[in-house]
Amino acid sequence: MKLKKLRLKNFRCYSHETEIDISDLNVIIGKNDVGKSSILEALDIFFNGKPDKNDLSVVNDNSQIEITCVFNDLPETLILDDSVETSLQDEFLLNAEGDLEIKKKFPVSRTGSISEEAVIICEHPNNENLADLLAKKRTTLKLLFDELGINSEGIDQRKSKELRRAIRNHYYPDQEIQATNTEIKIDGRLDNEDNRKKIWTGLKKYLPIYSLFFVDKPLNDQDSDIQDPMKEIVKEVLKRDAISPLLEQLKDAVQKASTTMADETIEKLNELDSKLAETLRSNFPKEPSWSTIFKLTLEDDRGVPLNKRGSGMRRLVLLSFFRAQVENRRTSNAPNIIYALEEPETSQHPDFQLMIVNALKELAETNNAQVLFTTHNSNLAKEIPKEALRYAFTDNGGIHVENGTNPDGTDNADIIDRIIETLGALPDPKNKVKVLVFVEGENDVNGLINYSKLLHIDDDRIINLENNEAVTFIPTGGSQLKYYIEKKYLDGLLQAQVHIYDSDKQQYIDSIAALNAEGNPKKAGFNTVKPELENYLHHDAINECYREQNIEISLTQILDTEDVPERVAIAVHSASGGDWTAINPDPVKNLEKQKKKISRVKRQLNMAAIEKMNIARLRSRGGYDEIKSWLDKINEYID
Known part of the structure; x- marks a missing residue:
C-alpha cells in the first residue's frame, strides 16, 4: 500500500483544502515559512499521533483540522474483521478512482481540547438499509440474514464477508449495486461493539509505517536523531511477515488468559452483588504497543551512547542507516514504509550530503518504500528528477503545492523556473x-x-x-x-x-x-554500433556486480541484438522466485512494475557493472575502439 495523495485543510498555514501529489520520491522546495515542514508533520500526525490546538489554522472555517490520505497499490486481499480474507473492493471501501481514501478529522473545542475521528470516503451502496452494514458484527449480521429470509444455500454463515454480500444482494437482486460517494466512520466515539472499530484495527495493519526524522532537532537520551533510526528499526522488524504473526499469537494468548481471570473475578463478584456484576465485562481498549517494549540503542565499547557523541558522528549514523536500508529493502517481504526528512543537508559535509540524497533516491526506487524531504540546498535539488519536485508557494492568500512536471509528463516550466529562482541554482561559469x-x-x-x-x-x-x-x-x-x-x-x-x-x-x-x-x-x-550502451558489458561483470548484492544470477554471453536491461531485470526478479509475467495481476500495473525494475537495472549496469569491467572484457565485447573514438573526439574539441 502506497501513499498517492495528501490533502490538508485548516492545518496551520493550509487554511483552504490543499492537495499534494505523492510519488515514490518527493522533494519539497519553497521559501521559508511557506509550509514545507507542515506537510511532513501532518503525515506524522495522520500515521502516529494527534495535533495540538496550535495546529488549527488561525483562518479556519469550522474549527476542525482535516488530514486526508489517499492510497493506491492496494493488497488484492486482506483480513479485516474476520480471520478470512476479503477485499476493499468487495466491501465497497474504495473511492471512484479505485483508491483507499481515509480522512482524519480533529475538532478543536473552545477550551482547546481535541477529539479525533476517521472516515473512509468511498463509493458505497446507496440503499439506506445498508448504511450501517459494516457496523454489524457477525452475530448481528446472522440475525439480520435470518430476518430477511435469505436463502442460505452456498453461503458460509461463519464468515462476515459472506453474510454482508448476501444481504447486499438481497437489496440488489440483479447484483447491479448503485453506489454513491459516502463517508463511513471507522474511528472516534464508536461503541466497542461497533464492528467498524474492528475493521479499522485490521486496516491499520496494512498502512505504511511513517518515519519522520528531524536532523537538527535538540538531542536527549530518549529522543534524538540517533535514537530515531534505532526506533524505526524496531518498528519495521515488528511488522515483518516472520515476526507479526508471532506477536499476534502472544497477544491472543495474553488476552485469552487475562480475560479468563477477569471473568472469574466477575463470577465471584456476582456472588456478592449480582446487579453490579451484570454491569461489568472484560475488555482490552487498546492494541498493545510493541515498539514501546523493545528498546534499541547504539553505544561504543566504553558504554557511551552515540547521542552523547559529536553531531558529526550522529549524522554519519543517520546516513549509514539510510544506506543500510537500501540493501535491507530489496527483500520482497519488507513492510511498506515512508521515510520523511527535514533538510537532510543540515550539518553535513558536501560529500555526505550527496551520499544521503543518493541513498534516499535508491530507497525510493525499491518496491515498498517512499521518500519525502525538504531542502533549501541547490546542489541537492539539482540531483532530483523533475517529476519528484514539489514547489510550495502562496497565491491569493492560500498555499499551493505544484509538481515539477505536468500530468502528461512534460516539464512544468513555470514551476521549475520558480524553483530555480528560489534556490538560486546556477551552473558553472x-x-x-x-x-x-x-x-x-x-x-x-x-x-x-x-x-x-x-x-x-x-x-x-x-x-x-x-x-x-x-x-x-x-x-x-x-x-x-x-x-x-x-x-x-x-x-x-x-x-x-x-x-x-x-x-x-x-x-x-x-x-x-x-x-x-x-x-x-x-x-x-x-x-x-550495438543497440545500447549496456550491450558493451561482459556477462561476468554483470553477474559479479549482483553477486555483491547477494543476488545470484548466471548470465551467459551477451548478444549484440538483445535488450540487456530487460534480460537482467528478468534474471534478477526470477532469482527471488518471482514470475516476470505476473508481478501484478493487473496488466497495466504489471507493465509499470516491469518498467521500474528495468530502470533500476539500467542504473546498476551503468554504475556497478561497469566497475567490474576491465580492458580485456571490453575488448572481448568489441567496445574498446568505438568508445575510445567518442572520447578522442571530445578531447579534440577541448584542445
Missing part, C-alpha cells in the same frame, strides 16, 4: 564549458563517465570525464533539475557539441544523420 555532450538520459551519462575512467586508467592520454569542468552533459530526455538548468543556461552558446545516441530506435539514427549532414566542424554525432 560559461567560459569553463568547452564541449556539450548530448546523450539520451542519466544512465548514459553514468556509463560514459565510468567507461572513460576505465580507459583513462589503461591509457592516461584518453580523457577522463569524471568531474571534468570542460565538459557538460545534456541528456536530451534528462529528467534531473541540473540538466534542465544547464540546457537552458547554455542555449544559444557556441560550444562544440558531441552527440552520442543509441541505435535501437530509428529516430536516433535519423537525428545523428541529420546532424552530421550539416557539415558543421564544431558538431559530431555518433550512433552506438
